[in-house]
Amino acid sequence: MADCECAQRGHDKAKRNDLRTVGLAMMVTPGFSIPLIHETYPGNRPDSKQFLTMMGNLKKRIRKISGKDVTITVVFDRGNNSKDNFDYLIDGEDMPFHYVGGLKKNQCETLFAVDKSQFTPLEGDGLEGQSTFRMSGFEAYGQKATAIVVDNPKLREGQLQGVMRDMANASNRLEELRKRLIARAEGDIRKGKAPTVESVTDSAKGMLSKEFMASVFWFKVTSRKGTVNGKEKGFPLLEFGTNTSILNGIIDRDLGKTVLFTDRGDLSDGKIVTSYRNAWYVEHGFRQMKDTSHLSVRPMFHWKDERIKVHIFNCVLAFRLCSLLRLELDKKGIQASTDVILDEMEKIKTVDTFFGNPDKPTKVQTFSKGSDMAEKIIGIYNLKEIYKVR
Template sequence: MPNSNNAGGAFGESEPCSKLAFADWWAGTAGSRWVKTPAGAMDHRRFWDAMDHLDTEALRSIETELGRRMVTEFGLDLSGLVLDMTNFATYIDSANDRAPIAQRGKAKQKRMDLRLVGLALVVTRDAGVPVVSHAYPGDRPDVTQFPMVIEELVTRYRALASSVESLTVVYDAGQNSADNHALIEESGLGFVGSLPPSDHPDLLAIPRKTYVAVDADRYPGLSCVDTEVTALAVTRRAVLTHSPTLHTAQSRGFDQTLAKARKRLTELQTRLARGRTRRTRDAVEADIAAILTPRWVNEILTVTLTGQTPSELRLTFRTDAAARKKLEDRIFGKRILFTNRTQWSVAEVVAAYRSQSEVEAGFRQQKDPHVVSFGPMHHWTDQKIRVHVFYSVLALTVAHLMRRQADQAGLHMSVRELLNELAGIEETVLLYHHGGKGRPRARRMLTDTTPTQDRLADLFGINRYAPTR
């Protein structure tokens, strides 16, 4: 009579949690049958030894070669690339001086108490596959890292693209500076970026009646003016767009901001009306300034403070409805896209700009604690942190290549959905006892699979690893 034991999924029964636990995890998968690796090679100390061999130059060489092979093997389209930057919180002790790459700065995960490691990624618009990564100290502004990433991008892909001029890099206004844009102009790269609307009142003043539809099928409701703008020391094409969806979201968000400001002003007004405050006029004026700090609030709320001594201070305020409407008409829903792609249609420029969602999806994936995660990171030196960044980005790269391949085969799913499906392709060991004598005979077989899992197994060639009778 057979007994069954689960020998793990084709891609592992569970997530490997730490280097110390890796050997036990590996033994519970089917991988130990495919790769005859000595048990000692799985010891956690061997991982440290391997990491010690990879300095910054070695990591750059490996990533460059991997990028070259990805482009040639998978036919990645390099004509559209998206650049963005983020940072990741670490748990490195403040007194540790062996990891200067981990610094306190503006934490995008809102963990102001933790040291940060910054990461810049360049990904393809084609499925968001990372092709360049750059780790940097978490206290450095993103805009300062832009030149290094662009120089690395041009160096790596000059030989792979038909010409550097065929590459178009997409990035947001956070990377803007005159020096950065001069680098883009000198490199010959195509670019699609954005400009802060409030910096260009002449464009915002263009009457809405002159706007035309971008593409009613692809972008319902989106309208634009195709013009020029002088910014960052050059004059280039500008596409001023208006999105009803963005307009509504900005209007709703601003109403919430105004409501919070009015509530705080009402509370301050009530306290002053009691005549018992000890705060000086200067202190109260500072409170009012703080309340009016959020963008545009001081344009809409008019505040009057009377009296000189604490007991005499009184506050009144009103909402300027006309100014509120003027603000909404002038700026809500509008974006200024900035590009040197003069031959592209407006829809192509918009599509390029919106492709930033690909790199943002990659960052969200790395911040997912369960699938293709950057953390937790248990390293305490610069060199090992850089190795950790490398293999974290490599995991993201493999996952997005697989998602891209599945998508091309008609299987449209997220990375999490894809890996969950693959994890469900499991192997079972049946142990047969004959009359209770001798050693049991083992038979390996796959568990029942779904039609989607069958298609994925064929797509990725998993069946060649499946047990045979």
């Protein structure tokens, strides 16, 4: 692997640190996730650095196709945020791009604190029950642009489930620690290293390391005097509980909110929100290519950069063709995912039937019976005529 630059040890989201990682960057269309450009890069390169390379390639591609500079709005997630990236996007000397991105909470605490009475309801498909607060001239990454705070009750509900799950886990762990300390103080546990106030405090803090837990829970470590082998000794004990008012404040202030950042102040709040959420199509593309059923990039039995890049090129090409197939079928009234289409078509088999004289039989080829959707696809593309079957 010494001569391979693509496959590198890096941060693996699947926690497969035993494997080398190959980076894949893709730019896709909204709607059907049709790949426009892609690039293979070393797996230890941060996304924010690869972003500049992709934007440069996109500008070259646009100029080559259109012969001129055009107005483009790029949508990307928070993982690509950096001052260099924003500076490059708005560079007026090199075909500036508009952008719609997101901000992390620690970059816009004041926006999370805005009272809900100042929010305006959103209108449009998929935006029911949601509201926004807009602030012009908000500064981040050296840029002054429009910030949109989106309040989404469904997102809050999902996040609250996670918070409650973390609270239950933390409470169980703290209770187990409390019982162990009592057992040691009463002499039921004698083996092992004796805990101290400091060690118990550190353990409790570690149990509350998940987001919001240190704020929601309170704990107190006290010391009870006792005697061990005739010697007086202090035994640490633990008390803990939750603060309901703080939890309610977190639910109201922090949960269910997303902050977007864009230089397209001319767009409506609803358009900005839907544009940002269209980045989901990129994630859909990556999930499709990680799926081991169809179009799978993995496993990759190659050890040289050239072969790795050709392998990924073939996978992206297959994904592009399937995305275009979905687009065509959608226009014909067939709405289905790539996996469903391929699964249904895979069930169609070619059947050879022989008639007449056994020495010189007549062979007739037919397709096996497929689902209603598969039969429609066969008719749309005249597959029986192409493959000369009945």
